[in-house]
Amino acid sequence: MMELETLLTGTKWEIIQLLASKSYAPLELSKKLDTTIANISQQLRLLQTAGLVKKKKTGSAKPGKPRTLFSLSDNYAFITVFSKNFAEKKLIKISKRQKEVLKQLIKE
Structure with a gap:
């Protein structure tokens, strides 16, 4: 893929x-x-x-x-996290509530 x-x-x-x-x-x-x-x-x-x-x-x-x-x-989020001792990328399915939380985080 x-x-x-x-x-x-x-x-x-x-x-x-x-x-x-x-x-x-x-x-x-x-x-x-x-x-x-x-x-x-x-x-x-x-x-x-x-x-x-x-x-x-x-x-x-x-x-x-x-x-x-x-x-x-569906609703998905492609999450990339990189910090000390941890780095990861992942596609995750999210709920409507999680989508709203992510929208607020991204707007900040």
Whole structure:
């Protein structure tokens, strides 16, 4: 599997940031990020393989309506800790409460 730090850079990170607010179709993401649909599809496959995003078929057959939407698969935190006698990196699943605490810590 790809190193997590690599997954959290460039276009993949921009996709994660957008999906944090709502679900998107690949075409919408390509327009927002000004890149090709092929690039977005490749990045989404990598994120999906890592378990960070999930896709949902909408069943829509209407022209102009997306058939597949992507969203974040869960709430995660990528924690990096380095201090005397301890250094560690880890991706952890977090609860809604933990997410709120982390948001406050990051804003400080």
